[in-house]
Amino acid sequence: MSGNDDVKSMKCAACGGDITKSYRIVDEDEEIPIARCVSCGTEYDQYTGEYYRYFADDFTYDKDNSILKLGLKGVLDGIEYEIIGRIRMQDEDEYERSTWDEWLAVSSDGVYHYFVEEDGEIRSYEEYVPQSINLEASDSHIEFEGKKISKDEAYIGRIVYFEGELTWLPEIGEAVTCYDFKKDGYKFTIEQSENEVSITRGDKLTYREIIDAFGDDEDRKLYENTMKKRREFRNKALVYLAGALLALAFSIYSCSTSEEIKGVMAGKKAIADNKIITDKRSVNYFSQILYGPFEISGGESLYDVDVFIDERVQRLYLEWQSFRFMLIKEDRLSRIINNNYDAELLKGLFTEIDARKEPIESYVITGDFWDEKGVDSDGPWHESDLNASASFVLKEDGKYYAYLELYSNKPRKIDSVKFRVQKVKSYRYMIAVTVLLLILVVINRGKSSLYNELPFEIADE
Amino acid sequence: MLKSIIVTLILIGSGFFMSAFLVGYPVAGKKYISKQREKRKSLRYGSAYFIGGARGFRGGK
Numbered sequence: 276m277s278g279n280d281d282v283k284s285m286k287c288a289a290c291g292g293d294i295t296k297s298y299r300i301v302d303e304d305e306e307i308p309i310a311r312c313v314s315c316g317t318e319y320d321q322y323t324g325e326y327y328r329y330f331a332d333d334f335t336y337d338k339d340n341s342i343l344k345l346g347l348k349g350v351l352d353g354i355e356y357e358i359i360g361r362i363r364m365q366d367e368d369e370y371e372r373s374t375w376d377e378w379l380a381v382s383s384d385g386v387y388h389y390f391v392e393e394d395g396e397i398r399s400y401e402e403y404v405p406q407s408i409n410l411e412a413s414d415s416h417i418e419f420e421g422k423k424i425s426k427d428e429a430y431i432g433r434i435v436y437f438e439g440e441l442t443w444l445p446e447i448g449e450a451v452t453c454y455d456f457k458k459d460g461y462k463f464t465i466e467q468s469e470n471e472v473s474i475t476r477g478d479k480l481t482y483r484e485i486i487d488a489f490g491d492d493e494d495r496k497l498y499e500n501t502m503k504k505r506r507e508f509r510n511k512a513l514v515y516l517a518g519a520l521l522a523l524a525f526s527i528y529s530c531s532t533s534e535e536i537k538g539v540m541a542g543k544k545a546i547a548d549n550k551i552i553t554d555k556r557s558v559n560y561f562s563q564i565l566y567g568p569f570e571i572s573g574g575e576s577l578y579d580v581d582v583f584i585d586e587r588v589q590r591l592y593l594e595w596q597s598f599r600f601m602l603i604k605e606d607r608l609s610r611i612i613n614n615n616y617d618a619e620l621l622k623g624l625f626t627e628i629d630a631r632k633e634p635i636e637s638y639v640i641t642g643d644f645w646d647e648k649g650v651d652s653d654g655p656w657h658e659s660d661l662n663a664s665a666s667f668v669l670k671e672d673g674k675y676y677a678y679l680e681l682y683s684n685k686p687r688k689i690d691s692v693k694f695r696v697q698k699v700k701s702y703r704y705m706i707a708v709t710v711l712l713l714i715l716v717v718i719n720r721g722k723s724s725l726y727n728e729l730p731f732e733i734a735d736e
Numbered sequence: 737m738l739k740s741i742i743v744t745l746i747l748i749g750s751g752f753f754m755s756a757f758l759v760g761y762p763v764a765g766k767k768y769i770s771k772q773r774e775k776r777k778s779l780r781y782g783s784a785y786f787i788g789g790a791r792g793f794r795g796g797k
Contacts, residue, residue, distance in 0.1 A: 511740040518744035522751060529755065577758050602764060634772040638764030667764045701755040708751035712744065719740075 285328050287312035294319070294329055307370050321367055324448025327433045331447060334365045334372055334435035340731045341392060342489055343378045345439045349488035351399070351480075356380040356388055356488075360439030364432035364451065375432075379441060387442065389475055390485075391464075395734035397485050400464065400477030408474070410467060419465070422458055429454050432466070443471055482733045497728040505735070508723035512716050519712035522705045529702035533579070536696040539569045539677060546622045549686045559682060562689045563625055567676035568605045569696075575670045577701050582679075582694040584644050584661040589691035591661060595645040596683035598663070598692060601628075601636040605674035611635060625678060637675070640665040644692075666699070 287294055292314025298306040299318065310319040310329035319325035327334070347358045360379040365372070375393035382388055389400040405420050412418040416425050434449045454465040466473045486498050546563035553559075571578075582600055584591050612620055628635060642663030649656055681692055724735040754760065762768075 507737065510737050514737065514740040514744055518748055522748055525752070525755075575758070577761060578764075604765075632773070632776050634769050634776065636768075636772075638762075638768050665762075667762045668758045669764045670767075671765045701758055701761070704751040704754040704759075708747045711747055715740075715743070 285325065287315060287317055288325060289317045290315040294325070296329070321370065321433075324433075324446070324450075327365065327435050327448035331435055334374055335363060338363060338376075338436055341376065342485060342494065342729075342731055343376075343390060343392065343397075347489050351484065351488040355383040358390075358439075358489075360441040361437065362434055362441065362445060363436035365435045367431035367433050367450065374435065379439070389477070390480075391477070395482075395732035397480050397482065398462065398477045399480050400475035403463065403474050403476040405474060408465075410465075410472065417454065417465075419456075419463070420458070422456070424454055424456055428456070481736055483736075494729065498733075501726060501728045501733070502736075504726045504728075505723045508719045508726060512719035512723060515712045515715040515719060519709050519716060522709040522712060526702040526705040526709060529700035529705065532700050534573075534698040536569060536571055536578075536698065539696050540566050540693065541569065542567050544616070544618065544621065545689060546618055546625060548689055552682075557684065559684055560686050562679075562681040562687070563622065564679045564681075564689050565621060565625075565676055566679065568674040569677075570673075571669065571675055571696075571698075572672045573698055574672065575668065576698050577666060578669055579664055579666050579697045579699045580640055580694060581662065581664040581697075582640070582642060582692065583663070585691050585693045586661070589688045591644055591646045591659065591687075591691075593646055593648065594683065594685045594687075595643060596681060596687055596692070597643045598641065598682070599680040600640040600642075600694060601678040601680075602638045602669075603636050603676045603678055604671065605676060607635060607637075608676060625680070636678070637669070637671070638667050 285294055286292065290312060292312045294310045295313050297309050297311035297318070299309045299320065301307055307320070308330065309321075310326055311317070312319075319329065321327075343358055343361075345358055345361065349356055358378050358380050362377045362379075363374050364377065365374050375391060378390040378392065380388045380390060387402060391398045391400055407418070407420055409418040412423070414426075416423045418424075429452050432451045432453050434445045434447055434451065436447070437445050449468060452467045454463075456463055461476045461478060464473075464475050464477070466475075482498065483502075486494050490498070544565040546565060548562050549560040550562070551558060552561050580600060580602075582598055584596070612624060624635075640663070642665075644659075644661050644663070646657075646659035646661075648658070677694065677696075679692065679694070681687065681689065727733060
């Protein structure tokens with residue numbers, strides 16, 4: 276007995292016309308396959324038996340990729356079994372192939388036994404007679420030995436192939452309502468078709484048990500090789516994971532370790548305060564402030580400078596402000612101005628600072644703050660950027676000044692722009708190493724599940 | 737297995753080396769000054785570099 280005879284030559288149940296493959300559009304743009312009558316247009320989707328008869332090949336093309344086959348004999352837990360039949364089922368809710376095989380075996384003492392094969396796993400099931408069962412206990416649930424099982428947990432399997440001897444005569448496309456649930460450490464399955472209810476109880480088998488029972492030496496060798504390689508990939512993934520965690524710990528430690536330089540804004544000399552700068556197009560405002568001196572010590576280190584708008588002093592609203600931050604060594608500045616910190620002299624010096632052949636500053640950072648709003652296709656928006664930061668390495672310890680130059684389209688309080696200098700540790704490379712190692716973890720974890728020398732699928736054990 | 741240990745050690749070692757020696761970060765101080773000095777030697781007064789004011793993208797407004 277075999278299941279897929281004459282399925283392609285089937286005719287429309289309504290008019291006897293030819294049936295052809297077609298598509299139906301669902302959820303706006305998703306195409307699902309259906310069968311359609313070319314004469315009357317009747318559609319057969321996955322909720323009809325005709326659909327499974329028409330598309331039988333799509334659900335059975337890999338039916339021979341299994342260690343189990345008809346007539347195979349094997350000994351499991353001291354009992355000899357012979358495979359005598361098989362049914363392949365397809366999950367009705369899936370458009371793609373989502374099948375499982377139920378192999379019927381008979382033991383040497385004449386008892387029927389099922390081996391259910393799905394996604395590379397095999398479960399061993401035996402028929403079970405429950406103490407009590409009520410499939411119509413209520414509209415919402417069934418009852419099995421006092422356990423309530425929601426009818427929402429049921430799923431429909433459709434028979435797409437059968438072969439060999441079976442305990443009943445199935446039909447391609449026949450619907451079977453299935454319940455899978457656990458009770459007392461066992462997995463139970465109830466399968467309810469139009470005229471039959473089958474209850475089985477089972478447990479998972481390892482592939483080693485199946486291959487020892489039904490396989491040959493070549494299968495055992497390929498299985499051993501596969502498991503060995505999978506273990507190797509799994510161990511590699513563990514090594515990379517350990518490395519990733521170490522790199523991540525180092526990154527977190529570095530990221531959370533910072534030392535703020537104290538008193539960077541303590542001494543303040545305002546050289547210019549909102550000086551009006553006019554050109555042909557606009558009027559802008561220019562301020563110059565010298566802060567410090569403050570002590571930087573600790574040898575060659577990495578520093579972060581954050582420059583930001585303190586909106587407690589003045590809100591930045593629909594305007595912009597640019598800044599230039601310069602770090603200037605005290606002894607260098609003192610030498611140039613002969614220790615004369617007169618405001619006018621400093622003003623002259625800093626106004627021409629870019630024109631000096633010999634640079635005064637040890638480092639410079641520039642940036643912008645802005646606040647804007649508008650309307651686009653998503654509606655009104657309001658955005659701002661009130662922070663800027665930069666990192667640099669400083670080798671020379673000593674006292675430094677911070678020179679801040681501000682340029683804005685509206686008058687701005689000079690105290691509304693603040694900055695902080697922090698001695699930090701580099702962590703960006705360790706973050707990159709963490710990411711690289713995690714990628715290697717994922718690759719090797721995937722290989723540890725997928726590597727397979729056997730001609731049939733075996734799940735990760 | 738041994739290969740994965742070596743790869744892990746190389747990656748962590750490289751990350752640690754670059755973090756400890758601050759590879760790739762801009763350097764302030766003498767190195768910055770000498771670079772700026774060289775840059776300014778090639779500039780003449782009146783070039784764009786000498787236009788005063790902050791250098792932000794709004795500066796030209």
